[in-house]
């Protein structure tokens with residue numbers, strides 16, 4: 591049985607967070623990958639609640655936590671191929687709700703102006719869909735040329751067996767940085 595007293599809890603949280611896919615979709619029931627990692631260490635979440643991580647992710651978490659491997663709990667959702675958000679710019683009313691919802695700052699636009707998704711930054715979390723009052727955001731497969739671009743951190747499919755583990759890790763690390771940057775920016779805004 592895993593004895594969490596034997597390890598530094600912060601190190602453990604980082605170790606768990608490092609194997610999470612960093613989609614920041616909240617399907618696990620927490621406000622992002624790191625909060626889920628924290629919840630696991632506190633015994634508030636099980637290791638099989640992350641659909642984008644799929645079975646492979648659950649096995650990694652089992653290894654880190656020193657517990658028996660188990661199957662993904664489909665109550666939290668199923669693994670699926672990565673899609674990215676696209677805004678119908680002709681009908682967008684510029685309300686900014688989608689910008690506020692995006693965990694990795696992948697949407698640009700200003701109040702009452704057209705909004706656009708930066709495809710290379712979108713993790714496909716789908717958090718921008720529900721807040722849009724006119725349903726002008728849809729999820730679409732990433733364009734082939736985007737997937738093939740060498741500098742594209744998301745040229746792998748986050749959630750399927752496509753792409754090497756190295757590519758998946760690269761994409762996750764990039765999304766993690768953008769998520770952390772956004773949190774920092776929001777904290778600064780609160781203080782200022």
Ligand code: SF4
Nearest residue numbers: 615616618622623640
């Ligand atoms: S990818 Fe989504 S479901 Fe998985 S840990 Fe991160 S926020 Fe939770």
Ligand code: SF4
Nearest residue numbers: 692712713715716718
């Ligand atoms: S644009 Fe939408 S789907 Fe893409 S990361 Fe932002 S909130 Fe998620």
Ligand code: SF4
Nearest residue numbers: 682683685686688722
């Ligand atoms: S939530 Fe919808 S209408 Fe509002 S800015 Fe975003 S895309 Fe445009």
